[in-house]
Amino acid sequence: MAFKTVLAAAAMLAAASAPAWSAEYTMSASADFSGPFADVMPNAMSGIETITAWWNKDVGAKLGVKVNIKIYDMRYDAAVIARTWPSILSRDQPIMHLGFGSPDLTTLMTRLPNDKVPMLIGTAMVSMVWKPGGWHFSTRPTYSHEFAGLLDDLQKKQGGKLRIGAVSTQTAAGFVDQVKGIEKLAATYPDRFEVVDTQWVATTPVSMTSNMRAMLEKKPDVVLVGGTTAQVAATASALEELNVKLPIITSTHNGLSEVAKGFDLKKMNGSYSAFSFAPDNQARLPLRDIYEANKTGSGQWGIITTQSAAQALLALRVLEKAVAKVGPDKVTGQAMYDALLANKFTEQELLGVLPDIDFDQTAPFPIGAIKAKAQVVADGKIQPMGDDWMPVPAFDKW
Numbered sequence: 065m066a067f068k069t070v071l072a073a074a075a076m077l078a079a080a081s082a083p084a085w086s087a088e089y090t091m092s093a094s095a096d097f098s099g100p101f102a103d104v105m106p107n108a109m110s111g112i113e114t115i116t117a118w119w120n121k122d123v124g125a126k127l128g129v130k131v132n133i134k135i136y137d138m139r140y141d142a143a144v145i146a147r148t149w150p151s152i153l154s155r156d157q158p159i160m161h162l163g164f165g166s167p168d169l170t171t172l173m174t175r176l177p178n179d180k181v182p183m184l185i186g187t188a189m190v191s192m193v194w195k196p197g198g199w200h201f202s203t204r205p206t207y208s209h210e211f212a213g214l215l216d217d218l219q220k221k222q223g224g225k226l227r228i229g230a231v232s233t234q235t236a237a238g239f240v241d242q243v244k245g246i247e248k249l250a251a252t253y254p255d256r257f258e259v260v261d262t263q264w265v266a267t268t269p270v271s272m273t274s275n276m277r278a279m280l281e282k283k284p285d286v287v288l289v290g291g292t293t294a295q296v297a298a299t300a301s302a303l304e305e306l307n308v309k310l311p312i313i314t315s316t317h318n319g320l321s322e323v324a325k326g327f328d329l330k331k332m333n334g335s336y337s338a339f340s341f342a343p344d345n346q347a348r349l350p351l352r353d354i355y356e357a358n359k360t361g362s363g364q365w366g367i368i369t370t371q372s373a374a375q376a377l378l379a380l381r382v383l384e385k386a387v388a389k390v391g392p393d394k395v396t397g398q399a400m401y402d403a404l405l406a407n408k409f410t411e412q413e414l415l416g417v418l419p420d421i422d423f424d425q426t427a428p429f430p431i432g433a434i435k436a437k438a439q440v441v442a443d444g445k446i447q448p449m450g451d452d453w454m455p456v457p458a459f460d461k462w
Contacts, residue, residue, distance in 0.1 A: 085130045086128035087393040088132060089132070090133075091161070092152050093161070095109055096137065099141060101164075104368045107363050111369040111376060112135075112372050112375065112376040114373070115355065115376040116133050116380065118354050131383065140165060145172065159396060160382070161176075161184075162186075163184065165185065169189075173193060173198055173199075176199035177198070177199045180199075180396070180401070182200075182201065184203065185202045187371070188205065188316075188340070190207065190237075191244070191461055194427055194428065194429075205340060205430060207241075208242055208244075208462075211315075213340070213435065213436025213455065215249070216455065218285075222285065228257060228286055228287075229260055229279045229284030230243045231263050231288070231291065231295055232263075233267050235267075236267065239290060242291075244462045248462035253457060253459075261284065272299055276306060277306060287311070287313065288313045290313075290318070292318050296314050296318050296323050297327045299312055300332050300335070313335070314337045314338070316371060320337045321368075328444070329446070333444065334440065334442075335440070336438050337439045338436055338438045339367075339371075340434070340437065342417045343370070343448040343449075345446065345447070346416075348416065355369070373417065374414070378414060381413055383400065405423055405425065409421045409422070419433075420433075436454045436456055438454070
């Protein structure tokens with residue numbers, strides 16, 4: 065009898081200490097466990113799940129709101145997304161979808177306004193989806209904007225006109241778009257930038273020695289490679305073969321962390337990755353501290369984890385604004401969309417991982433003073449490039 069009393073008391077204590085949820089909401093998330101990004105996906109999803117678990121415990125419990133993350137393996141495939149999305153809508157009724165890259169954008173962007181579900185992605189944008197009035201948004205601007213932030217910084221330090229060589233692939237519209245964006249930057253600031261050459265190569269080139277030899281005749285100061293990791297490695301190998309040292313500028317999907325998995329970074333000293341969130345190895349980063357304190361499972365902190373954790377955090381901050389506006393039990397996709405557009409989100413709220421962010425209906429990415437950061441290879445190691453955000457020079461859509 066005493067044992068039953070103890071059990072009953074324990075059950076009552078557990079019930080009393082459990083949060084009293086006014087409402088539970090679902091955010092669906094696209095993953096790629098069996099496609100081109102399968103190797104980094106455990107870390108990417110760990111960022112989303114860990115930050116959401118922390119938020120439920122430390123923030124949501126006070127609001128009476130719990131968020132459930134439903135992850136779907138979309139295989140980075142538009143066809144899979146197209147056939148999976150209707151069941152997500154009917155079964156999960158998500159208040160927001162956390163997308164992953166171009167397949168989500170191209171498949172869902174025309175549907176989202178009718179479905180009344182905003183989508184937030186953590187990858188950078190391209191001009192083809194730079195349309196007004198959409199329900200698709202990114203924590204990041206276009207790849208070209210991110211590159212422009214670093215190019216702006218390098219040009220100011222160098223002085224004179226920065227001569228840019230580009231490597232890309234004509235069969236991949238998104239990669240071509242990156243080059244067009246930098247050409248627009250150069251046309252906007254002709255006294256500061258010039259795209260002196262573009263070498264069009266395969267996504268997985270066997271050798272680029274002849275391509276780089278031709279580019280070097282145009283005397284570039286930097287080489288921009290926004291496409292694949294294989295292109296970055298081939299560019300670096302060609303420069304080594306030609307006994308030329310030039311900085312290579314990459315993004316995140318093909319960046320220094322990815323190249324380092326199969327290439328000696330000592331051969332890439334002075335090369336960069338450019339993006340618009342905080343480097344994973346930045347000296348002070350509150351979001352990283354929260355991740356490390358709350359992580360479970362096999363995920364590891366890194367550049368892709370930082371990207372997805374930032375994506376999840378912004379989505380949750382939007383939810384906080386929506387709850388403040390409509391109440392904890394009345395949040396819908398429409399309320400999330402309205403909250404995203406009606407509020408500004410500060411770097412402090414975003415725990416240092418993103419700059420101050422503001423959205424409106426003119427673009428699917430942050431407006432106003434766009435900022436970027438970068439990493440650089442020094443002595444074969446990936447290091448943050450300074451502590452401050454780099455301003456991105458303004459230029460029109462291309």
